[in-house]
Amino acid sequence: xxxxxxxxxxxxxxxxxxxxxxxxxxxxxxxxxxxxxxxxxxxxxxxxxxxxxxxxxxxxxxxxxxxxxxxxxxxxxxxxxxxxxxxxxxxxxxxxxxxxxxxxxxxxxxxxxxxxxxxxxxxxxxxxxxxxxxxxxxxxxxxxxxxxxxxxxxxxxxxxxxxxxxxxxxxxxxxxxxxxxxxxxxxxxxxxxxxxxxxxx
Amino acid sequence: xxxxxxxxxxxxxxxxxxxxxxxxxxxxxxxxxxxxxxxxxxxxxxxxxxxxxxxxxxxxxxxxxxxxxxxxxxxxxxxxxxxxxxxxxxxxxxxxxxxxxxxxxxxxxxxxxxxxxxxxxxxxxxxxxxxxxxxxxxxxxxxxxxxxxxxxxxxxxxxxxxxxxxxxxxxxxxxxxxxxxxxxxxxxxxxxxxxxxxxxx
Numbered sequence: 001x002x003x004x005x006x007x008x009x010x011x012x013x014x015x016x017x018x019x020x021x022x023x024x025x026x027x028x029x030x031x032x033x034x035x036x037x038x039x040x041x042x043x044x045x046x047x048x049x050x051x052x053x054x055x056x057x058x059x060x061x062x063x064x065x066x067x068x069x070x071x072x073x074x075x076x077x078x079x080x081x082x083x084x085x086x087x088x089x090x091x092x093x094x095x096x097x098x099x100x101x102x103x104x105x106x107x108x109x110x111x112x113x114x115x116x117x118x119x120x121x122x123x124x125x126x127x128x129x130x131x132x133x134x135x136x137x138x139x140x141x142x143x144x145x146x147x148x149x150x151x152x153x154x155x156x157x158x159x160x161x162x163x164x165x166x167x168x169x170x171x172x173x174x175x176x177x178x179x180x181x182x183x184x185x186x187x188x189x190x191x192x193x194x195x196x197x198x199x200x201x
Numbered sequence: 202x203x204x205x206x207x208x209x210x211x212x213x214x215x216x217x218x219x220x221x222x223x224x225x226x227x228x229x230x231x232x233x234x235x236x237x238x239x240x241x242x243x244x245x246x247x248x249x250x251x252x253x254x255x256x257x258x259x260x261x262x263x264x265x266x267x268x269x270x271x272x273x274x275x276x277x278x279x280x281x282x283x284x285x286x287x288x289x290x291x292x293x294x295x296x297x298x299x300x301x302x303x304x305x306x307x308x309x310x311x312x313x314x315x316x317x318x319x320x321x322x323x324x325x326x327x328x329x330x331x332x333x334x335x336x337x338x339x340x341x342x343x344x345x346x347x348x349x350x351x352x353x354x355x356x357x358x359x360x361x362x363x364x365x366x367x368x369x370x371x372x373x374x375x376x377x378x379x380x381x382x383x384x385x386x387x388x389x390x391x392x393x394x395x396x397x398x399x400x401x402x
Contacts, residue, residue, distance in 0.1 A: 012360075012382060012398065013374040014215055159213075163382035163398055165374050173214035173366050181213060181364035186394045188387030195394060197213065197364055 002131065004124070004153055005059065006138040006145050009039050009160040009192075010172050016142040018169040023071040026083055028169060039162050042192035060134025061127035062094040063120075065144035069096045069113070076102045082113065093130040095123045097144060120147050142170045149176045149199070157181070157197045203332065204356040205325070206260065207339040207346050209373060210240050210393075211360055216367040217343040224272040227284055229370060240363050243393035261335025262328035263295040264321075266345035270297045270314070277303045283314065294331040296324045298345060321348050343371045350377045355400050358382070362394045 010016050017036070018028035027036030043051070066072075070080045082088055091110035102115040116123040127136040138148045148154050159172070173179075185196035211217050217240070219229035228237030244252070267273075271281045283289055292311040303316040317324040328337040339349045349355050360373070374380075386397035 012380075012396075013377075161396070163384040165377065165380040165382070167374070167377060167379045173368070176214075176366065176368065178368045179213075179366040181366070183364040183389070183391060183394065186387075186389030188384070188389075190384060193384065193387045193394065193396060195213075195362070 002128070002133055003135045003155040004138060004148070005135050005156045005158065006140075006148070006154050007158045007160075008140055008142060008145060008172060009043070009162060010142075011039065011162055011164050011166045013165040013167065014171045014173060015166040015169040016140065016172060018166055021067060021071060026071070038164050042160060042162060042189070045189075045191060058135065059137035060092050060131035062090050062092065062137045062139045063123050063127050063144070063148075064094060064096055064139040065141055066096060066098045068139065068141045068144065069098075075100050081105055081107065087111075093127070094139075095127050095130075097123055120144075120151060120153070124148075124153060142172045142174070145172065146174055146176050149173070149179065152199075152201075154199050156184075157199060159195045159197070161193045161195060163191070203329070203334055204336045205339060205349070205354055206336050206357045206359065207341075207349070207355050208359045209341055209343060209346060209361070210243070210363060211343075211373050212240065212363055212365050212367045214366040214368065215372045215374060216370040217341065217373060219367055219370040222268055222272060227272070239365050243361060243363060243390070246390075246392060259336065260338035261293050261332035263291050263293065263338045263340045264324050264328050264345070264349075265295060265297055265340040266342050267297060267299045269340065269342045269345065270299075276301050282306055282308065288312075293335075294328070295340075296328050296331075298324055321345075321352060321354070325349075325354060343373045343375070346373065347375055347377050350374070350380065350400070353400075353402075357385075358398045358400060360396045360398070362396060364392070 008016050021028045027039065069082055072078060072080045086107060087109040088107055088111040093112050093114055095114045095116050097120065098115050099117060101117050105113040116126060138145050138154060180200040181197040182200055184198050187194045209217050222229045228240060270283055273279060273281045287308060288310040289308055289312040294313050294315055296315045296317050299316050300318060302318050306314040317327060339346050339355055381401040382398040383401055385399050388395045
């Protein structure tokens with residue numbers, strides 16, 4: 001059955017990014033230590049043939065917040081088509097939450113960025129329509145995932161817990177009412193623990 | 202080599218207890234859902250012969266905050282010898298951090314509660330002395346563990362991550378500067394994930 005999933009790399013204290021994102025530092029302040037790199041090193045260390053299992057980038061539509069899409073704020077007054085170059089790794093429709101209308105942006109490889117200005121429910125409806133029988137992924141960042149969790153719209157949460165703490169930034173579960181989860185999977189390498197939770201209520 | 206360890210059960214959002222602890226609710230507000238019970242159900246589900254491996258209650262001295270010791274605040278104006286009855290599960294010296302002096306309280310089974318009024322460094326020095334070649338455990342709650350983490354005094358952190366979120370309460374890592382950890386162990390059952398981190402810096 002089609003699910004709404006979410007897949008996030010977090011520090012041991014629950015942060016997915018530091019404060020003060022910029023174009024050169026998409027994961028924000030890093031205290032000079034490269035938190036973005038540290039958070040995601042586990043992924044580049046994962047053998048390519050195992051990545052599909054680990055990251056489950058198998059959704060047929062994605063939803064992301066504007067800050068995950070890029071550093072541009074306010075009107076779309078400069079060209080920005082995401083952090084991922086001409087051929088993004090999605091290859092399906094991606095719905096970007098924003099308050100500023102913009103025409104759809106087709107990319108190479110099947111990815112099209114659609115810009116949704118009428119809220120998370122509308123974005124999910126459009127993503128479900130695009131995904132057909134496939135899953136929809138609430139791709140991030142944590143602020144967007146928290147909005148969907150608070151609204152009870154995520155079925156499965158897959159966390160990659162990295163052995164650092166950040167102490168400040170964008171934090172998973174902030175502002176989300178208490179949840180009952182079911183731990184459906186837990187696996188580890190020496191550098192990361194992958195936890196999969198089903199969201200019960 | 203003798204280590205300073207800490208062992209804490211937390212929710213997926215990092216809380217070890219809710220707000221507003223009372224004698225009847227040592228884990229605080231639970232929204233009517235029994236969070237204390239939910240947080241610690243994994244332990245009663247662990248077969249007795251596996252518990253030593255899981256909880257590593259092998260320290261030769263323990264340190265705990267006053268709120269973990271009990272609900273009495275201010276002066277020791279009523280009798281209170283902990284939540285654990287006449288024969289507590291420690292069987293070694295336990296150092297309780299408090300601002301209010303009190304004579305040592307010997308219990309059955311080898312546990313003696315010592316009350317330390319001159320700070321976390323003093324408590325650790327006394328616990329090390331008592332432990333000899335054995336480990337010292339910073340037993341909790343999270344507020345006490347956070348003080349020791351912030352001071353760089355914990356070598357190993359063992360977390361039991363339970364599949365619920367609390368949304369408010371006493372949170373591990375609050376106020377602790379960013380840490381580099383080494384994930385030395387990660388094991389799971391269907392109801393909890395046990396993570397062991399070495400604290401590098």
